[in-house]
Amino acid sequence: MLRWLAGRGAAPRKISRELAHITPEAWLTVLSGLPFLAGLTPSESEALRQRAAWLLASKNFSGAQGLALTDNIMLSIAVQAALPILKLDPALYEGWIEIIVYPGGFLTPHIETDESGVVHEYMAEASGEAWEGGPVILSWADAGPGRQQHANVVIHEFAHKLDQYGGDIDGMPSLEAHAQLRPHQWGTVLEQSFDAFSKALTAVEDSIPQDVDPESASAAAWFDTLPLDPYAASNEAEFFAVSSEAFFVNPGPLAKGLPDWYTLLAQYYRQDPLRRLA
Template sequence: MLRWLKGRGAATSAVAQMRARIAPGLWYEVLQTYPFLWALETAERDALLDRAAWLLASKTMNGARGLTLTDFMRLSIAAQAALPILHLSPRLYEGWEEIIIYPEGFRIPRVQQDEAGVVHEYDEDAAGEAWDGGPVILSWDDMLPQHGAFNVIIHEFAHKLDLSSGYADGMPDLSAHADLSPRTWRRTLSDSLDQFTEALEAVEAAIPADVDPESDEAAPWYDQLPLDPYAATDEAEFFAVSSEHFFVDPEPLAHALPDWYQLLRVYYRQDPLNRTYPSSHLDAATP
């Protein structure tokens, strides 16, 4: 009981029991539904199942607004959340207990002070949220397989990894990585974010005046970018969005920002570029 209250991982025996309860057919269905999981080699799939079992045994998942969670939903969430720590310590996800799933997007109250000192209060639409020391909140509707590299689960759990260093600043805890220095990380992060911001500004400048940059009509211009434009928000969002693309659609990221891709490859101890994806791996699948 005290392990749960402290947000620590489940005991080895509890993880083993959870793994034994996962039906092979259900696991196969999850892998087949998400092509970037299907692309894993057999040994990686087995390791991912271990990590997913750890997560299911260590965290509580609760549906919000009347959402009833099925075994498929729980395992899908656990498998994708486990992917970033496939070759990292699961202790990086300790210190909190709950994953909350809404049926669809939700609104988060925000308070922001502008440069003039005026405080603005507003509600922001969200598909996910990761609280420091608190739960991960997700929208199931936004977790369904879809075109593109968007993945709210990987995004929010990347924020949890970022917070493992004590700050949401785009640099996770590197203490277990003797081959990565904070100085190198900071320099590469800053340089890569600058490159991406410049590319985004060039794309925005190229959008014709009669096209609303916030509309779907502007998509062909933004699609030229290696990352979703939201990555330019700040260092923390750059790391989270980059992590989505790294696992789901790595080639554009590796081509446009090779130094940053290499840094993520060393940190995650994975190289998604070497995986064989189904020919339609960016197309929506049906659970």
């Protein structure tokens, strides 16, 4: 049963120990806190448990700012991270070893150049980051069960890892194991979908009355008409990551608003959450 895991980041004996630690009680506790997993078949649930065990055995979990990592925290993160590779090769998560978990949001340095060419350096709060060749960093306040039902920071950051494994961080993961998918096809659908979403976002922004602050909660009614969070329009890499989290946790609006892109993601991940969650 564990032959497919051998040599992929952890010794089979270590993986077997992690599997043994995932008791039925612990497994059900974690699944109950992640409603988007409700439609998994028994065989899919077992495959997800094996991949979660592989992650626990292969990655070093570290708590930051005094966060005491419990078995439940690590298992919950591992399960969410394992969902995108449920039917993919776990080797796609190789090349790095650490997952750092903060109790809440954390500050990260940013550098931006404005239209005048002036460089601005500042610190901004983040709920997750995926460093190229380095760790995945997460906020447990945003990654834990019962948090945002239509977003998922763990899936978002691990989608970035899939993107990074494919080479350039450009919204195109490795397609080597997908004979039916071609880079040109992916690039075309990605570009068309990204442009369509960007135009839809601009239309929504233009429709917000002048007396409504677009940065306030009052503007949510307008932005909620979009199939994705506005952050997806940042660039193609963020479009892929935001789309991936929506694909798994809130697939309906994505499938309706960007059907060709949803179909392409379903072919890549070899899953159909829309049918599963129905």
